[in-house]
Amino acid sequence: MAKHNNYKRKIYLQNTPREQAKKELLDKYEPDRLTEYVKSADSLGRVTAEPIFARFSMPHFHAAAMDGIAVKAEATFSAHESNPVQLNRSEDFVFVDTGNPVPSPYNAVIMIENVEEIDEETVEIIEPAAPWQHIRPIGEDIVQEEMLFPQGHAVRPADIGALLASGAIEIPVIKKPLVTIIPTGNELVQPELAPVPEKLIEFNGTVFANFIREWGGEPLIEKIVKDDPSLIRTALLTAVASSDIVVINAGSSAGSRDYTVHIIGELGTVYTHGVATRPGKPVILGEINGTIVVGVPGYPVSAYLALEWFVRPLICKHLHIHEPERPKLLVTLGRRIVSTMGAEDFIRMNIGYVNGKYIANPLTRAAGVTMSFVRADGILVVPPNQLGYEQGESVEVELFKPVSEIAGAIVFNGSHDLTIDLLSAAVKKHNPHMKIVSSHVGSMAGLIAIKKGEAHIAGTHLLDPETKQYNLPYIKRFLPGHELVLYPFLKRKQGWLLPPGNPLSIQTINDIIEKKADYVNRQNGAGTRVLFDLLLNDAGFSPEQVNGYDREMFSHLSVAAEVKNNLNAAGLGIYPAAKAMGLDFVPLSDESYDLLMTREFFESEQGRWLISIIKSKEFEEQVNRIGGYSLQVDAKPIII
């Protein structure tokens, strides 16, 4: 639009291969490394600026390695049980304790346990001592002038021992590079002020700061700058004057308010605008007055990745250290992965260890969904020349978590219920080595996951229209021949979720149609969707008559959140979701929410242990505290 048109014509966005862009950037970066001295005791994780040499040896004298007497070995050679040798104090021996110097001319230590005291001045021995026995010679560990560490060595705990032992009380380390972070955007407010209506919370800056800290840099977050070219210009010029690296967040794309690239171009040089990756494409790499400036996209996941690709290597180059690599794991794909030719795809993955196989499934690709990054077990990098992978293919995934943590997780799939979060917390509380990893994909998808061997447990509440029975008819139909256990978990109240005060006075499905409510629907295959379709059908309506039928939400809470913000809305969901969001609730039915598991898991140590948690008084009390639930404490598991 006119108001921003002055920049509009200059918009461009390249498709530079990421590795090439990185190499060019690193080649341009000439770090201005400063040295500072820190106490060795406080140097953990710091990086040596120079080689460190030992100032003195360790031990710096011949030291006794035992409590006992120091002797001349030659004087003991004839000692034998049948020929005890007596030694005179000061003349033939001196007493030494562990760590004491062994004075010249003594050259062996005999353990006190093997010494018989005859009188104040005389001892007797019955075994000869070998020369240098029980003595730690000078420099046994560290020899004076020896190089302990080259420059570019990141200090670990044990290294500090070697430093102190050899006289390095202080060491020269590379001063951490100062990375200034400039958040920009009219829509942003500081987290402390949130939630402000119509404003989004600025959190990227704080996340960046923590990444930078973790990588060894010194972050500095500037105040949020408005989307105004002159303000951005000033902020950039100020930052480059005092920083080793500058990160500017958002405005890196090619939209009409994305000034950053033009400003960097005006004030300095743009090396790259746009790399051939998704997400993270609209990154800007450039410099102003000799300082590298990295413009990262606004969407959090794009931003985190771009930071890792470009800012971390700069910090590592500055610190002279290896760029860390994530451990990798070969996994089997649970779903087909589609990728675009010519661009890398970074796909966040969930990984579950089920039936002796690591099964990985993609999480959402939306770059704005931070929780997909938080929940990911790893990331799959699809190379630019690859169109994707088929289901069942083996691919290598970079891990965010240790394999042992992934291998120990109970994979929960299927319908979402708030008690699963509680169960997950209870599991972790009782055994930090165990946890539940859950994907809320709906009841039907949960059944399929069990069928495909991708989950240990599925939460399900599928009402059969004919028998009006929950779950069992579906399991028999879709998973014939599988060895399964259906564990009756709880009954919960389903009903209409309505804005506070129920402004449209909704009681029945008829009200929803007749009052043209904005209905907030669930995804296909969700138990709640099955229930709604059944209600609709029973009342003789068709989906076309429902406002909003085609838009799908993936959890009770998502439905409740939508309903909360629209006075005209209505949804179907469970009572606890209504309660959590302060909504009105019109109950419709008590439904069975059960846990389907493989027989093998049910009978495994993990499975039995999980059941014991479910059956615990503590868990029952927690569930009752939410309200709207009744745990099926006396129900028997159904072996299928």
Place this chain on the structure above:
Amino acid sequence: MAKHNNYKRKIYLQNTPREQAKKELLDKYEPDRLTEYVKSADSLGRVTAEPIFARFSMPHFHAAAMDGIAVKAEATFSAHESNPVQLNRSEDFVFVDTGNPVPSPYNAVIMIENVEEIDEETVEIIEPAAPWQHIRPIGEDIVQEEMLFPQGHAVRPADIGALLASGAIEIPVIKKPLVTIIPTGNELVQPELAPVPEKLIEFNGTVFANFIREWGGEPLIEKIVKDDPSLIRTALLTAVASSDIVVINAGSSAGSRDYTVHIIGELGTVYTHGVATRPGKPVILGEINGTIVVGVPGYPVSAYLALEWFVRPLICKHLHIHEPERPKLLVTLGRRIVSTMGAEDFIRMNIGYVNGKYIANPLTRAAGVTMSFVRADGILVVPPNQLGYEQGESVEVELFKPVSEIAGAIVFNGSHDLTIDLLSAAVKKHNPHMKIVSSHVGSMAGLIAIKKGEAHIAGTHLLDPETKQYNLPYIKRFLPGHELVLYPFLKRKQGWLLPPGNPLSIQTINDIIEKKADYVNRQNGAGTRVLFDLLLNDAGFSPEQVNGYDREMFSHLSVAAEVKNNLNAAGLGIYPAAKAMGLDFVPLSDESYDLLMTREFFESEQGRWLISIIKSKEFEEQVNRIGGYSLQVDAKPIII
């Protein structure tokens, strides 16, 4: 001896399996977990004390995902290139920027680039908008009341974004367990005071503190306590009153001054004294007044391992987190490993990646040699029921360093020279991804390492008695048929290393024998040893005539350190070692110290790059600065 006899009879030392001792200890530990609140922005690495739920959704309104206009999708369905649709401001659309709320009843956003401005109040579009396009719906990322993290979650950078975005400005975290460290020993002084004659530097406490910090605990180092039962008793009682865990260092063995176990037994309970491992055996696990006390052995390597086996799990249990595991690597053993039946052996290993194989060799097993821990690439755990492994066997090693770092290292073996340290520093400086890992095993062992494919380069200075030629005769004799390159590296001065002032007036081998000097010898196979044996033989002496012939040192610096501390001593070594230690030096010969490498390495990128560093002016200047060297700058490599 009498002075300590009161405790003597109570001495005992068990052989408890390590895992059993650990399990018993963990079962006894009932952490007193306290919760504290920290700013989410500063919570990196802290562990959640409770599950964290979202206070509000993210976004907390329907937010525009593009700059443009918000419209009712239904009003755009008829738009087409041939049928532009005009929309009126306020009535049919409003302008929105990315991140702005999309007000009701609008349900789609059209990018500003696709909007034609007709006048102040009217725009025209030629494409229909799909409902909800370019809108981030409420809770797309995080839904209010959703559980973000269970308790026991260690916060990572991206997690902080999710916390801030959903309103968690502060979070409850588990207060770090306070681990008090009590160093004991009459022989110890604080590092700041060192070197004190006859005293050893106390550094274990500082190393422990850094390990504990790294593992998530809060360390507190007490002052050094003398070996006096009443002082130790007081220190322990004070510490247990205020700490979550107490670590007492040394006095854990079964020697006469090792009171600790008796004192813990008197004041509380000893669970275990002695585990079936080497090193680390004499550990004490017990409690006083309900607080766990861990007595770790005095030798640093034993101490570090014992701390990792017993204190880390306690901290992890306190914090409710997974005990981290080291990555593992399958390696081929370069040497036979002998182990004792009935005890685990923890053997520090060097690993080199040579000829496409990871070759691992054991470092010294001496528990007092911290540098063996510092230099180790990993650790081999030999189970109690295993007598050892044969050379060439494949074994799994726990890694101290990333595989990529091990794989990128140039493996240097053979004779020690100070310039190799310089070269190592130069390599690291010019490329942080490359480094030299060196084992100083002597010239002959270096040749054998090349022969066995365990090293890329060997430093060698072997003088052939017959031809008086360096190196080449040995290589031809011991490595026939190998494709090798002998790179003439430098000439260096060998001579007598003598105490300052040369008190025995030594000039020749005859002086050493006749004046009964304490000769400090090198190990068999070292070039300097070969030279000494040659001198001895040429002068008509036998080894038996040399005082100290049988005791072997492994480097020039070790010899020099020995000579420095004994007025009666003499050694053979290179000029720079004499200079570094301030010794007298009587030159004997200029010897050739050459680099033997495999042809493959010499021609590799790594090899060519290494040679370019050797040939650099910068390196030459550094070498010249030491003195006593002349780099063979113009010499040609000899292809064998």
